[in-house]
Amino acid sequence: MTKEKEYLKKLLQPIALPGGRFLPSRILPGPMEGVMTNDYCRIMMEFDLLPAWITPFIRISEGTPRRKKLEGRLTPFHPIPIVAQIMGTYRGHLAATAGILSDLDGVLGVELNCACSSPTVVRSRSGSAHLRDPEWIRDTLLAMRDSAAVGGIGVKIRSGFESPDELPRILECVSAAKPDWIVLHYRTAKEMFRSVPDGYRRFETARRLLPETILFASGDMFTCEKSLEVVRKTAVDGITPARGLMHNPWLIRDLEAVCRGETPPERNVVPFLLRLVEFVAESPVWRTGLILEIARNVWGSDSERFKSLTKDPRPDAMLKNIRGMG
Numbered sequence: 108m109t110k111e112k113e114y115l116k117k118l119l120q121p122i123a124l125p126g127g128r129f130l131p132s133r134i135l136p137g138p139m140e141g142v143m144t145n146d147y148c149r150i151m152m153e154f155d156l157l158p159a160w161i162t163p164f165i166r167i168s169e170g171t172p173r174r175k176k177l178e179g180r181l182t183p184f185h186p187i188p189i190v191a192q193i194m195g196t197y198r199g200h201l202a203a204t205a206g207i208l209s210d211l212d213g214v215l216g217v218e219l220n221c222a223c224s225s226p227t228v229v230r231s232r233s234g235s236a237h238l239r240d241p242e243w244i245r246d247t248l249l250a251m252r253d254s255a256a257v258g259g260i261g262v263k264i265r266s267g268f269e270s271p272d273e274l275p276r277i278l279e280c281v282s283a284a285k286p287d288w289i290v291l292h293y294r295t296a297k298e299m300f301r302s303v304p305d306g307y308r309r310f311e312t313a314r315r316l317l318p319e320t321i322l323f324a325s326g327d328m329f330t331c332e333k334s335l336e337v338v339r340k341t342a343v344d345g346i347t348p349a350r351g352l353m354h355n356p357w358l359i360r361d362l363e364a365v366c367r368g369e370t371p372p373e374r375n376v377v378p379f380l381l382r383l384v385e386f387v388a389e390s391p392v393w394r395t396g397l398i399l400e401i402a403r404n405v406w407g408s409d410s411e412r413f414k415s416l417t418k419d420p421r422p423d424a425m426l427k428n429i430r431g432m433g
């Protein structure tokens with residue numbers, strides 16, 4: 108078997124976690140707060156497009172949420188396996204929350220978000236703000252591990268706060284806590300969503316420094332080719348495409364097909380969008396944001412199909428319009 112084929116096969120292998128749990132695959136969805144709503148979860152699971160979730164962050168502020176509340180937060184993601192992501196400032200509450208979450212039905216593990224670079228989040232000393240104090244990340248992961256009797260403990264980071272030169276020290280601290288996985292978004296917090304020409308080099312650095320740690324890559328995986336190129340060139344263990352799932356909701360299933368040596372079938376987004384409109388129409392509030400966002404990503408904002416959807420965004424009109432696209 109060629110080296111490339113070995114990589115592809117490996118992407119489909121599960122990852123063992125403490126307590127006999129498993130991440131079912133190494134191709135997992137990158138969380139998207141605001142996008143992964145009830146309707147998004149419903150449509151993605153009805154079309155069977157994901158092996159598991161990494162949820163968008165659950166914000167833990169000045170208290171530990173009750174078990175019932177956390178159960179409620181995870182309701183949209185059932186019944187497929189869940190990695191629950193948390194983000195916050197206070198170690199004690201984060202650790203206690205990890206303990207509760209790891210004990211909930213369907214939860215494989217808990218991931219600490221140290222990657223969100225939204226100015227509000229950073230101002231509240233949360234998300235990527237922790238990259239400036241990697242010892243805090245290490246100690247928080249250790250506290251989460253102590254609190255969670257079973258299940259995996261992971262962390263999502265960026266390559267630095269100000270500069271990718273911070274990456275080695277961040278990795279040294281984080282790996283001292285022996286997380287079950289690290290997701291690395293290759294941009295720094297300061298780079299937000301800007302393009303970075305040396306992104307792959309940052310993955311290579313992480314791989315070189317942490318040859319034994321399960322390392323997931325994040326950043327700009329919009330197609331199968333691009334996603335698999337990252338694995339081939341940088342030898343990361345897994346990938347977490349996020350915005351690419353808006354361009355192609357089948358992206359993860361297509362990647363899995365390629366890893367099995369198959370050619371992904373042609374995909375028709377029309378039945379997907381029709382069903383999504385039905386779901387959104389059943390919700391208490393009619394919101395077209397998600398439908399238009401997916402349509403824009405799939406067809407492009409200049410396409411006639413997208414433009415025609417924006418002209419009459421009432422449910423019946425949208426249904427008729429999309430049905431006509433056949």
Ligand SMILES: Cc1cc2nc3c(=O)[nH]c(=O)nc-3n(C[C@H](O)[C@H](O)[C@H](O)COP(=O)(O)O)c2cc1C
Pocket residue numbers: 137138139140141142162163164192220222223263292325326327328329347348349350351
């Ligand atoms: C709308 C949106 C919401 C996001 N929410 C989260 C989040 O809740 N947790 C997280 O770890 N990353 C979040 N991300 C970051 C993505 O998971 C991912 O790391 C980033 O978009 C880069 O990957 P991509 O180029 O494949 O999208 C979000 C990204 C977007 C676009």
